[in-house]
Each structure stands twice: as structure tokens, then as C-alpha cells.
Amino acid sequence: LRALTALESQGGGQFFGAPGFDTADLIRSDSSGRGIISLLGVGDISSRPALVSAVIMFLLANLFSTLPEVGDAERPKLVFFFDEAHLLFADATKEFERQVVQTVRLIRSKGVGVVFVTQTPKDIPSDVLAQLGSRIQHGLRASTPDDFKKLKATVQTFPKTGLELDEVLTTLGTGEAVVTVLDPKGNPTPVTPVGIWAPASVMGPASDDTVARVNQSSIIMGRYRDAVNPDSAEEKLERRAEEAVAAREEAIAQEAAAKEAERAAREAEKAAAKEQAAREKEMEKLRRQVEKQQEKEEAARQRAAERRTREVESVLGSVLRTAGREITRSIFGTRKR
Incomplete structure (x- = not known):
């Protein structure tokens, strides 16, 4: 892009x-x-x-x-x-x-x-x-060291020739050039100075x-x-870029939604666990209250039973004592008799 x-x-x-x-x-x-x-x-x-x-x-x-x-x-x-x-x-x-x-x-x-x-x-x-394969070189002028380097490099690009190309190239006039082309066998022709039609x-x-x-x-x-x-290539690229941005934003939104759903699930699980713990705690509290109530009722029953036992024993003892006195009197009579 x-x-x-x-x-x-x-x-x-x-x-x-x-x-x-x-x-x-x-x-x-x-x-x-x-x-x-x-x-x-x-x-x-x-x-x-x-x-x-x-x-x-x-x-x-x-x-x-x-x-x-x-x-x-x-x-x-x-x-x-x-x-x-x-x-x-x-x-x-x-x-x-x-x-x-x-x-x-x-x-x-x-x-x-x-x-x-x-x-x-x-x-x-x-x-x-x-x-x-073909070269047409017009005249070159050399007046600085860099120009002479370029002239020498230009001469080296031509096939070997008996001509002093460095001198020929610097003396060519307007409309003149040195030429070499490929012959029918594909070999370079001799370098030749020519005049070119204006x-x-x-x-x-x-x-x-x-x-x-x-x-x-x-x-x-x-x-x-x-x-x-x-629809130009630029517009297509822009649309693709926009689609890529939208897809990336959608992916980010989906990832955020997934994270939010996961967080909500964890919160719900935590709340459910907390609620379950509260129920279990309440049930334990009720169980202890029931046990305590049962213990109280059992203690009350035991006290009532003990009280009845004492009452029965007291009545029985009194009856036995009275019966004993009466029996004794019946057998032995009274001293006055």
C-alpha cells in the first residue's frame, strides 16, 4: 500500500x-x-x-x-x-x-x-x-578528471578496434557518431565513425x-x-483495509464479550457457591437449634420422669409405712391391751 x-x-x-x-x-x-x-x-x-x-x-x-x-x-x-x-x-x-x-x-x-x-x-x-548489441555513441567532451574517467569507461564498453576511440569520441562533431551493431552471425561489427542525417x-x-x-x-x-x-485498486485496498479493521474490531469485541461472559460465569458460580454456603450455614444453624430444642425437651422429660418416680416412691413409701404400722398393730395390738 x-x-x-x-x-x-x-x-x-x-x-x-x-x-x-x-x-x-x-x-x-x-x-x-x-x-x-x-x-x-x-x-x-x-x-x-x-x-x-x-x-x-x-x-x-x-x-x-x-x-x-x-x-x-x-x-x-x-x-x-x-x-x-x-x-x-x-x-x-x-x-x-x-x-x-x-x-x-x-x-x-x-x-x-x-x-x-x-x-x-x-x-x-x-x-x-x-x-x-548495438551502440551509437555521439561525441563526448572531457575537461575534468571525472570526465576522462567516464570517457575511458565508455571506450571499454566497445569492441576492440584499431581506432583511438578516446580521441575519436572527443573530436566528433554535431551529427556524427561511432557505431557498432551485430552482424548476421551475432558478432559485433567493427566500430565505425558515421554521419547521421539531421x-x-x-x-x-x-x-x-x-x-x-x-x-x-x-x-x-x-x-x-x-x-x-x-472501483479503483486504491478504493479496493481501502475497502479491504476497512474490512480488515472492522474484522479486527469484531474479533476484539467478540473476545471482550467472551471474557465478559467468562467473568459473569465466574461471578455467577461464585454467587451460587456463596448462596449454597449460606444455605448450608442456615441449615446447620437450624439443625443445632433443633438438636438444642430436642436436648431441652429430653432433659424436661427426664426431669418429669424423675419427679414422677420420686412421687411414686414417696407415695409407695408412705403406703408401706402405713401398712406396716397397721399390720404391726393387728398382730401385737396395743400396749394398753
Whole structure:
């Protein structure tokens, strides 16, 4: 998400919006069969190198995945020219360089050529430079020690030649260059100074009016004129992030509810245990009261029984004493008799 945000800050919404770009529109020809040059207006490359690199890799990857294998064609279907190529590799990661190397090496079999335009070959990473068979080097000027180092490094990127390339490169005039390409057997041709035809176009950026006029006359303008706003990747990511937050909050709420239910269960269990203990205590109290009452009643019964026993014994004793006196009197009579 942070990487997408960084691309968006460089204007990624304009390049990755809808309708999507059809790379087949790059492979077009006019009524006479001549190829049509397509210019991709990416703006100031130096201010958005990451975005431009992403666009280029998208186009090359899309072409590689959609174009059929053609082998060693007589001429390419499409040639990409990447101006200010050194900016594409500014702060580039090893993974990006690896992807460029793989794409440049394999896409040739799809009939696509790749040309990197920069000031010196050393501006291109060595692994990428090794995949480029053709070199067109314009004049270089060396007036400082660093310039001479760059000049020497540039000379070392060319095949061995009898020319004093360090002198040749510093004496080339406007419209002159040294060239080496691959021969039919795939070997580098000798380095040769050549003169290049001057372009018949204006040497400078096209005016806004010219760009607008060319765009309006393009047969594919209607396809790309009006931007549509479907559910964007950013919106999908935002929705997924919101859903993730909601799911996390729901999980937290469920966890809190489970903890609360567990706490309530523990409290209920504790209350039930407390209530049971209170009931048992009350039952024990009642049992002791009953036992105490029973003991009192038993003691009262025993005292009553003892009292009755004493009363019976007292009555019986009195009866026995009276009976004894009467019996004695009956037997012995009284003394007066």
C-alpha cells in the first residue's frame, strides 16, 4: 500500500486509471504500411523515476505476455526508445535490474527491440548493458578528471578496434557518431565513425497546440479521451483495509464479550457457591437449634420422669409405712391391751 501511495504521489492515478492502455495500439501502421511513432507523455522523468520505471516494465511485460514468438525476424514489430534512460535506473533495486535484464533478453524473440538513450554507456547497469548489441555513441567532451574517467569507461564498453576511440569520441562533431551493431552471425561489427542525417522535425518539445491537434486527429483518441472511474485498486485496498479493521474490531469485541461472559460465569458460580454456603450455614444453624430444642425437651422429660418416680416412691413409701404400722398393730395390738 505504501508503494502504491508513492506511485500515486508521482501521478500514478493518471497512468494506472481506466480505460486501460492496450499495448497493441503501439503496433500500428499507416495506409502505406509504414509504422506509426507513438509518444508516451510521462512528463518530467527526473521528478517521477519510480512511476516511469513502473509504466515501462508494465508495457514490456504486457507485450511479452501477449505477443507470439517470431524468432529472428527481418525487422522488429516494435522498437522502444527510452530517453534519459539513466533516470530509469536511479536508485533502482537489484530486483528491478534483474527484471529489466530478463525482459530485454527474452522480448527480442517477440519481435520487440529496446533502445536506451543516455549520455554515456556507464549510465546503464552492466548487466543491462551486456544485453544490448548495438551502440551509437555521439561525441563526448572531457575537461575534468571525472570526465576522462567516464570517457575511458565508455571506450571499454566497445569492441576492440584499431581506432583511438578516446580521441575519436572527443573530436566528433554535431551529427556524427561511432557505431557498432551485430552482424548476421551475432558478432559485433567493427566500430565505425558515421554521419547521421539531421532530423526533419523540430529539435525541441512540441507545443501544447501541436499535441492537442495530433491527439484530436488520432483514430484511437476516442478510446482514451474520457477517463472512467470504476472501483479503483486504491478504493479496493481501502475497502479491504476497512474490512480488515472492522474484522479486527469484531474479533476484539467478540473476545471482550467472551471474557465478559467468562467473568459473569465466574461471578455467577461464585454467587451460587456463596448462596449454597449460606444455605448450608442456615441449615446447620437450624439443625443445632433443633438438636438444642430436642436436648431441652429430653432433659424436661427426664426431669418429669424423675419427679414422677420420686412421687411414686414417696407415695409407695408412705403406703408401706402405713401398712406396716397397721399390720404391726393387728398382730401385737396395743400396749394398753
